[in-house]
Every structure is written in structure tokens, then in C-alpha cells.
Amino acid sequence: MASPSSSQGVPAGSGVPDAIHRRRWAILVVLMFSVLVVVLDNSILNVAMKTIASPKPTGLGATQSQLEWAINSYTLVFAGLLFTAGILGDRIGRKKVLLGGMAVFGMGSVLAAFSGSPGELIGFRALMGLGAAFVMPATLAILVNVFEREEQAKAIGIWVAAVGLAIAIGPITGGLLLEHFWWGSVFFVNVPIVIVGLIAMVVLVPDSRDPAPGRVDPPGVLLSVVGLILLVYGIIKGGQLADFTDAQVLGSIAAGLAVLGLFVVHEKRSDHPAIDIGYFRNPAFSAAIAAVALVFFALMGVTFFMVFYTQSVRGYSALESGLLILPLAVAQLIFAPRARLVVERFGARAVCTCGMLLVAAAMSGFLLLGVDTPIVVLEVLFFAQGTGMAHIMPPVTTGIMQALPRQKAGSGSALNNTFRQVGGALGVAVLGSVLSTAYRDRMRDTLAAVPGLPDSVQRSAGESVEATMGVAEKLGPRGQALVGPAQDAFVHAMHITALGSAGVAVLGALVVLAFLPGKEGSGQAPDDGRPHSREEASADR
Numbered sequence: 001m002a003s004p005s006s007s008q009g010v011p012a013g014s015g016v017p018d019a020i021h022r023r024r025w026a027i028l029v030v031l032m033f034s035v036l037v038v039v040l041d042n043s044i045l046n047v048a049m050k051t052i053a054s055p056k057p058t059g060l061g062a063t064q065s066q067l068e069w070a071i072n073s074y075t076l077v078f079a080g081l082l083f084t085a086g087i088l089g090d091r092i093g094r095k096k097v098l099l100g101g102m103a104v105f106g107m108g109s110v111l112a113a114f115s116g117s118p119g120e121l122i123g124f125r126a127l128m129g130l131g132a133a134f135v136m137p138a139t140l141a142i143l144v145n146v147f148e149r150e151e152q153a154k155a156i157g158i159w160v161a162a163v164g165l166a167i168a169i170g171p172i173t174g175g176l177l178l179e180h181f182w183w184g185s186v187f188f189v190n191v192p193i194v195i196v197g198l199i200a201m202v203v204l205v206p207d208s209r210d211p212a213p214g215r216v217d218p219p220g221v222l223l224s225v226v227g228l229i230l231l232v233y234g235i236i237k238g239g240q241l242a243d244f245t246d247a248q249v250l251g252s253i254a255a256g257l258a259v260l261g262l263f264v265v266h267e268k269r270s271d272h273p274a275i276d277i278g279y280f281r282n283p284a285f286s287a288a289i290a291a292v293a294l295v296f297f298a299l300m301g302v303t304f305f306m307v308f309y310t311q312s313v314r315g316y317s318a319l320e321s322g323l324l325i326l327p328l329a330v331a332q333l334i335f336a337p338r339a340r341l342v343v344e345r346f347g348a349r350a351v352c353t354c355g356m357l358l359v360a361a362a363m364s365g366f367l368l369l370g371v372d373t374p375i376v377v378l379e380v381l382f383f384a385q386g387t388g389m390a391h392i393m394p395p396v397t398t399g400i401m402q403a404l405p406r407q408k409a410g411s412g413s414a415l416n417n418t419f420r421q422v423g424g425a426l427g428v429a430v431l432g433s434v435l436s437t438a439y440r441d442r443m444r445d446t447l448a449a450v451p452g453l454p455d456s457v458q459r460s461a462g463e464s465v466e467a468t469m470g471v472a473e474k475l476g477p478r479g480q481a482l483v484g485p486a487q488d489a490f491v492h493a494m495h496i497t498a499l500g501s502a503g504v505a506v507l508g509a510l511v512v513l514a515f516l517p518g519k520e521g522s523g524q525a526p527d528d529g530r531p532h533s534r535e536e537a538s539a540d541r
Contacts, residue, residue, distance in 0.1 A: 020206050024146045028155055030200045031139040032162040034102060037193045038132040039163050041109070043170025044177075044186045045071060047318045051183045052121070059183055066118035072236045073122045077129035078136075079421040080229035084221050086137035086414025087275075094138045094145070095207035099198060101134025106194030113184035128187075140413035144401050145208040152402065153340035157394035161336040164386065167303075168322075168329030175319025220273060223263035228418065231256030232425055239429025275415070285403040287515030288396040291352060292416060293423030294508035295359065295392050298501040300427035302363060302385075305435050305494050310378075312465045313371060313487045327379045331386025339394040348395045349516040356509035358388030363502035367495050371487050392508075399516070427504075431497050436464065438493035443468060446485045450478070465490040 020027075049067050052059045062070065089097040108128035115121040140159065147155045177185040234252030238244040244253075267273040280286050310321040343351050362385035368377055397416055404412040440462045447458040447468075461471040461482075468486040472479030 020146060021148075023204060024151075024155075027146050027204050027206070028143065028158060030197065030204055031143055032159060033193065033197050033200075034098065034135050034139050035159065035162050036166045037190050037197065038105065038135050039166035040170045040173065041128065041132075041187070041190060042071070042074065043167050044174035044189075047171045047174030047322065048178060048183055048186045051178055052118075060115065060118050060121060062118040062121070066122065069122045070118070070125050073126040074129035074132070075421065075425060076229060076232055076236065077126045078133045079232045079418060079425065080225055081130065081133035082137060082418045082421065083224045083228065083275075083414045085134040086141065086412075086417075087221065089134075089138045089141055090209060093207045093209045094141045095201065095205050097134050098138035098142065098205070099201055101131045101138065102194055102198055102201070103131070104128075105131030105135060106191055106198075107131075109187045109190035109194070113186075113188035115184070136417045137413040140397070140401065140416065142205060142208065144412075146206065149402065153343065153394065153398045154337065156398050156401065157337040157339050157390075160390070160393045160397060161333050163393075164332030164336065164389065165329045168325045171322025171325060172319065173322075175317065175322050179319065220263060220266055220270060220275075223259055223266060227256050227259035227263055228422075229256070230259060232422065235422075235425045235429045239425075239432045244430070244433065279404060282403055283515040284399060284517050287511050288399040288403070289415060289419050290511050291356070291392060291396045291508050291516075292400070293419040293426075294504055294511065295356065295389065296420045296423040297427035297430075298359060298363060298504045298508070299385075299389065300424040300431075302366070302431075302498065302501050305431075305497055308465055308490065309369065309494055312469060313490055314375070324375070324378060325382060327383040328386035328389075331383045332390045335387055335390035336394050339391050340398075342391065343395050347518040348399060349512060349518045351391050352395050352512040352516055353509050355388045355391035356505050356512060359385055359392070360502045360505035360509065362388060363498050363505055366498035369494070370491055396512075396516075427501075431500055434500055435493045435497045438496045439465065439489050442489035442492050443486065446482065446489070450475075450482070 052070070053062050053067060055061045085097060085101070105128055108124050108131055112121055112124035112128060115124055140156075143155055143159060144152060173189065174186050177189060230252050234249050234254075234256055237252060238246065238249040241249065243249065264277055267275060267277045280289075306325075307321060310316045310324055311318065316324065339351065362381050365377075365381045365384070368381075400416045401412050443462045444458075447453060447461055450458075453461075453471075457471060461468045465486050468482055472482040472486070475482070
């Protein structure tokens with residue numbers, strides 16, 4: 001992963017000491033592994049859901065609701081504390097926050113692996129989310145403080161590729177582990193990675209912080225945590241109920257938005273704000289933030305239904321389903337590190353707009369998928385989707401990080417990750433609700449026509465294709481008549497959901513087309529407006 005400039009001295013006027021500049025690529029590898037283990041964990045867990053639902057000793061006998069909260073407890077804590085973690089990293093040192101986050105994540109992984117009940121698993125997953133919230137912002141903030149501006153786009157492209165790789169190899173790793181070990185191995189596998197990562201961080205990674213952080217803003221921090229947790233909880237609950245008009249859902253979302261509104265008002269009036277709201281007056285910065293949220297809204301919605309399509313409709317195993325996602329990762333590995341070259345030639349606006357339109361085209365391409373469509377069609381669509389993502393995430397992430405002063409890198413990274421998490425949670429909840437509603441409506445008459453099937457069973461069987469298949473299996477030969485209609489109904493619902501994802505991606509294209517800088521503005525993102533001294537670049541090296 002060497003760079004042609006690796007052997008060169010530090011550029012004149014640089015804020016990065018020589019010793020750190022020389023080992024910057026090794027530091028990037030360590031940061032990539034930190035991101036990989038956090039992202040990998042969530043994608044691995046999706047594969048293990050069926051096993052964890054099995055009775056003891058095979059699994060924990062978890063109910064559907066408990067399985068959902070095993071995922072959502074992590075997301076809730078992770079999203080709620082990202083912003084706070086970024087601020088703390090800027091104040092007390094990003095290396096300290098990264099080491100602490102990795103240690104907590106590793107401890108949570110051990111406890112989750114040996115959970116004795118679904119309740120324990122949910123609690124330990126929340127602990128893992130706490131650790132992950134401190135890892136993600138710190139990695140990107142350290143990256144920005146280790147690389148000079150002219151190399152940041154390349155480094156961020158490689159960092160983004162690591163995230164894409166983790167999303168793809170998670171299901172593969174999970175499938176392999178479950179074939180040979182107990183369900184807890186999908187968590188325990190994190191432990192050796194965390195141990196090696198901690199050692200490498202102590203040896204290689206430099207510390208950095210805001211040299212003049214000012215006074216702490218406890219009310220601002222508290223408002224951000226409460227607002228984000230209420231908002232994300234409402235989104236998750238709406239997805240679970242497939243009903244965003246429910247009073248509990250509306251109340252939580254409204255309360256979350258109200259608290260976040262108070263946060264914005266407080267930050268504007270404070271003389272020592274946790275985040276300068278004025279950054280959002282920059283159209284390019286706001287457009288980049290919006291692009292992150294919209295692209296993950298579309299991506300996570302599709303990821304949600306793809307698992308059911310490959311396993312429940314097409315009959316692939318968990319491991320095989322994981323392997324089918326590889327083209328998405330391969331495309332990101334190929335194109336994300338090189339996206340900066342295209343941006344240099346055509347500008348961020350053109351590249352990100354085309355990337356968004358390519359993602360929209362890939363989403364629309366899912367309309368070609370049926371019960372017996374050649375699987376190569378899915379592989380081509382995944383590759384196109386990965387290619388589009390690879391030309392969106394590096395430029396917008398670079399734009400976000402370079403729009404803020406270097407000493408506020410933790411806050412910038414936290415904003416990037418917070419909007420990504422909220423966008424992803426919304427995608428799963430909203431598009432998941434669309435999928436569930438369309439499927440239920442399509443299956444209602446079919447289930448009602450089954451002789452002797454109680455109304456309560458009809459309702460539960462209509463919740464998802466997995467539920468219908470479970471009832472069909474219990475009915476024996478009588479239930480075989482449900483299999484074909486269930487698969488057709490799911491494909492129909494998937495097509496509607498894919499169109500929704502495509503529409504969101506088109507909206508993202510319009511946002512970046514209108515507000516991101518063109519070729520003449522690329523590379524002109526503001527920094528802190530003053531020369532970097534070596535002392536300020538690293539307060540604790």
C-alpha cells in the first residue's frame with residue numbers, strides 16, 4: 001500500500017512530523033482493521049439470526065422481537081453516541097478514544113459470545129455499540145491528521161473500500177464459522193482482531209487533539225445524545241411495527257426532532273458550542289452530508305430484502321448468499337481508492353451525480369429479478385451498485401472532512417457517521433415497511449383461501465416470506481400450495497421496494513448536482529484558514 005511519495009520528505013509547511021509522515025500507510029492499515037472489525041460484526045450477525053433463534057443448546061431460542069433488538073440495541077447506542085464520541089476525541093485525544101473504544105468493543109464481543117439468554121445478548125450488543133461509537137469517528141479523524149491534504153482523498157478512498165469489504169465478507173465469515181463452531185463464534189472472532197489492533201495502535205498510531213478545545217458544552221452534548229436516541233428509536237420501532245402512524249412511533253420521532261431542534265438553537269447561541277452550526281451554511285458541506293444519508297438509505301433498504309431474496313426465494317445457503325455479495329465489494333476495492341483521480345479530472349459534482357445515477361440504475365435493475373432469473377444478473381447489478389458507491393463515498397467523505405478545520409476532525413467524522421447511521425436506519429425501517437406491506441397485501445387472499453387456517457395464523461404468516469414458509473412447512477403437503485405464491489409475492493414486494501430505493505438515489509443525484517462544487521471548486525475546500533504548525537498538528541506525539 002505504498003505511495004510514490006512515501007519516501008519523500010514532508011512537504012514544506014506541513015503540520016505532520018517526519019516520523020509520522022513516513023509511517024502513514026502503516027497507520028492507515030491499522031485504522032482500516034479497526035473499521036473492518038466494527039462493520040464486519042453487524043453483517044456477520046445477520047447470518048447468525050436463524051441459528052440464535054434455534055432452541056438451546058444450538059442457539060438461545062430467541063423470538064423474532066428479541067432478534068430484532070439484538071441488532072437494534074447496537075444501532076441505537078452506536079448512533080446515539082457517535083457525535084459525543086467525536087467531540088471527546090477532539091478534546092482528550094483521538095488515540096485514547098480509539099484504544100478505549102476497541103477495548104470496550106472487544107470486551108462486549110466476549111460477553112456476547114457467551115450470553116446465556118436473549119436478554120443478555122441484547123445488553124452485551126449495546127455494550128459493543130458503545131465501543132463502536134468511539135472507534136468509528138476516531139479512525140477517520142486520525143487519518144485526516146496523519147495525511148496531508150493532497151493525499152487525504154486517496155487515503156479516504158482506501159478507508160471507504162475497507163468498509164465495503166467488511167460489508168461483503170461479513171456474511172461469508174459468518175457462514176464459515178457457523179458451519180464449524182457454535183453461534184457465539186460470530187462474536188468471539190472479533191477478539192483476536194481487537195488484541196492485534198490494540199497492540200498495533202499503541203506502537204504505530206499517533207495521538208492528536210484540538211489544541212484549543214475551549215470549555216465543555218454539557219447541555220449541547222446531552223441534547224445531542226437524547227435527540228439522536230429518541231429519533232433512532234422511533235425509526236426502529238416504526239420499522240418493527242411496519243406502521244409509522246403508530247402513536248409511540250410518531251411521539252418518539254417528534255420528540256427526537258424537537259430535542260435536536262433545541263440542540264441547534266443552543267449551539268447557535270452558545271459561545272463554546274460542541275459543533276459550529278455555521279458549517280451547515282456551506283452548501284457543499286450540507287450536500288455532502290445529505291448525500292451520505294441518502295445513499296445509505298437506499299443501500300441498507302436493498303441489503304435488507306436481498307438476504308430474503310437469495311435465501312428464501314432462491315434457496316441459497318447463508319454462506320452462498322454471502323459469496324453472492326462479493327461483486328459489490330470487489331467493485332469498491334477497485335474503484336474507491338481511484339475515485340480521487342476521476343474527481344481531479346471531472347470534479348466532485350459530476351462524479352458523485354453519475355455515481356448516484358448508477359446506484360439508481362442498479363436499484364431499478366432489481367426489477368429484472370424473478371424467481372428463476374439467472375443469478376449472473378444479480379452479480380452484474382451488485383457490481384454496478386458497488387461501482388456507484390465507490391464514486392460517491394470517497395468524494396463526499398473527503399468534502400466533509402476538509403470542510404472543517406483539522407483540529408475539529410473528530411466532530412467532522414462523527415457527523416459523517418451519524419448521518420450515515422440515521423440514513424441507514426431509516427432505509428431499513430421505511431423500505432422494510434414498504435416491503436412488508438406490499439407482501440402482506442399480495443398474500444392476504446391466498447392465505448385466506450387455505451381451509452381451516454385460523455385468522456391469527458393468517459396474520460402471522462403474512463408478515464414475511466419466512467413466516468409464510470414456516471407455516472407451509474407445518475401444514476405439510478397442504479402447505480406446498482403456499483410456496484409458489486409466497487415467492488411471487490415477495491418478488492413483487494421487492495420490485496416496489498427497489499423502485500423506492502431508486503427514487504431516493506435519484507433524489508441524492510439532484511442534491512449533489514445542485515450543491516456540490518464542480519471541477520473548478522474541487523480541491524478548494526476550506527481548512528482552518530491558517531498555517532499548521534507541527535506542535536498543533538500533534539499535541540501528544
